C-alpha cells in the first residue's frame with residue numbers, strides 16, 4: 001500500500017482497516033438442524049417411560065446416537081442393553097428410534113416384557129414396504145450401512161429376499177438376482193444425492209427396477225443436507241455437532257466437505273474444539289445431526305464466541321433470517 005497517501009493521509013492504512021473489518025469472524029448456523037420429529041418423539045417416549053414406569057426402564061440399543069443424551073438417560077436410571085435377552089422377565093423395554101427386527105419383538109413377548117416402541121414411524125413405513133415387496137415376490141436391494149441398527153431392522157423384515165449394499169462396489173453381491181422382480185429401499189439418513197446416483201446405476205443393471213412408493217430418505221435428512229450445502233462454500237471451517245455413530249451427522253460432515261468447506265470437524269461437545277488453531281478461520285459453519293439437542297449447538301457457539309467468533313447468522317436453507325452481534 002506504500003505510496004497511497006495524499007495530504008498526510010495514509011489511504012493504504014485506511015483500506016487495510018476496512019478490509020480487517022470486512023473479514024470479521026462470524027458463524028453461519030445451518031438451519032434446519034438438530035432434532036427431527038422422530039428423535040423428538042423417541043426422546044419424549046423414553047423420558048415418559050422413566051417418569052411413569054415403576055421399575056427400571058431398559059432400552060434396547062441407544063435410543064438415538066447421541067453420547068451426551070445417552071449419558072443423561074443413564075444418569076436418570078435407564079439401563080441400555082444390546083439385546084432383550086439381557087432384560088429380566090416382566091420389565092419395561094423401550095425400543096430405539098432405529099427400529100427392530102421381528103425377532104426382537106418375539107423375544108420380548110417370550111420374556112413377558114412391556115414393550116414401549118420408540119421406532120420412528122417413517123422407519124416403520126419402510127419395514128412395511130419391505131414386507132409388501134417380499135409378499136409380492138420381489139428381491140429387495142437395501143442401500144445402507146450394513147451394521148447400522150436401522151439397516152439390520154429393515155433387513156430382518158424380509159431376510160431371505162433382501163440384499164444390503166453400501167454402494168456400487170457391492171453390485172457383485174446382486175449377481176444371480178431375477179431382474180424382472182427387483183425393488184430397492186434405503187436407510188433414511190443417507191446422502192440424498194449419493195443414493196439417487198446408486199439407484200440410477202442400479203436401474204442400469206436392472207431396467208425393471210421398482211422404486212419405493214415414497215422416498216426412503218426422510219424430509220428431515222434432506223432439509224439438513226440442503227442447509228449445509230447452501231453455506232459450506234463460504235466456510236473456512238465447518239463443525240458438525242453429533243456423535244461418531246450418528247449416520248446422519250457423518251453424512252452432514254461429508255456433504256460440508258464435498259460442498260466446499262475448507263476443513264470439517266465432527267464434535268460431541270464444545271470442549272473438543274479447545275486447542276484448535278482459528279487464526280486462519282474467518283467463517284465457521286455449524287450444523288447438527290438429527291439426534292442433537294439445540295443446547296449442544298449453543299454450547300459450541302458460546303465456546304467459539306470465546307475465541308472471537310461473536311457474530312452469528314442463522315441461515316435457513318442458505319437465506320439469512322437472523323443475525324446476532326456480541327454475546328450470543
Ligand code: SF4
Nearest residue numbers: 036038039120188218
Ligand atoms: S432422521 Fe428421519 S427417519 Fe430418522 S428418526 Fe428422524 S425423522 Fe425419523
